[in-house]
Amino acid sequence: MKLRVLLVDDEQLAIDRLTDLLGTLEEVEIVGSAHSASEAMERIAALAPDLVFLDIQMPGGSGMALAADLDIDNRPEIIFVTAFEHFAPDAFAVDATDYLLKPVRFDRLRAAVTRAQRRVRLSRSAGDSAAPAREPSPYIDEIWVAVRGGQVRLSISAIEWIEAARDYVMLHTATRSYLHRAQMNMLEEQLDPAQLFRVHRSSFVRLSLVQEIERPGRGNLNLILRDGIVIQVGPSYVKQVLAQLNLS
Known part of the structure; x- marks a missing residue:
């Protein structure tokens, strides 16, 4: 399954770097880019991407606020890409797929894309049965x-x-x-x-x-x-x- 990807960052160099890294992955197709939260909202509505790589601090509105405003049931998968660790609690509070720190490591990027693929598949084939019960353990389960x-x-x-x-x-x-x-x-x-x-x-x-x-x-x-x-x-x-x- 190939993911349709939108890149959002106010710095073109950051978009270019992600483009280069993602270009080595056959499972993604970059369908567009945006440089602000408002432009990203328009592109998401127009392009309906499966996955958005989203910067957090941008002029005119934060990526975090954008993610929070999207309909949780119909929005694309979100991978935040930022230079700051302290936004992580907020990122996972809005059910982000992953949280990558700049400069992005290729192994973390590839793993994040794989995770996004799994989430998309699960959302498209909801209703799988629960995992079987395990034997009692002295450890937490x-x-x-x-x-x-x-x-x-x-x-x-x-x-x-x-x-x-x-x-x-x-x-x-x-x-x-x-x-x-x-x-x-x-x-x-x-x-x-x-x-x-x-x-x-x-x-x-x-x-x-x-x-x-x-x-x-x-x-x-x-x-x-x-x-x-x-x-x-x-x-x-x-x-x-x-x-x-x-x-x-």
Whole structure:
């Protein structure tokens, strides 16, 4: 499935960079661009894109306000692209598909596009049955996370990886990310390592999703997930990770 993409940023250089990066992905088709929130609203109405890469701080109106004004049931998927971390809570409160920091890493961009594809497919084929029940566990099997208008239960089985974000953590699933106030050490006590294994002081990973490993040298280790995300393994975690992957 090819996604029809609209790029929104007040800086042409930013649009050009995204155009170059997205040009390597066969699953997207760039259908237009806009340089302001008002122009973006017109282009969204006229072009009906599947996905919008949206800057936040723009003259004449913010991308965040634009996303909040769109009809949640009919709007395109939104990937915010910004130079500022502190907008992340607001981004996920409006159900953003992803939140990318400039300069955009290609692996994060590709993973965000893959996530958007999944969300579009799910919205077009709603009604799938719920996941089967799992065996009882001494660990938590769900987390209450904040979303626009309240909170929802997030199943631990849906989380693919976790990264620290100052006083919060980012819980990444196949279709979106959730910003959750928690500490990594607390999560390590609560999470089943058979599901999410701590590989760094700043990250947990579902090791079954690791498709490739890199050994950049000097005992370093990187994990490459199925969506192309590259996660560094902390030096003190390398032996445990290799043992879990049956590579020790």
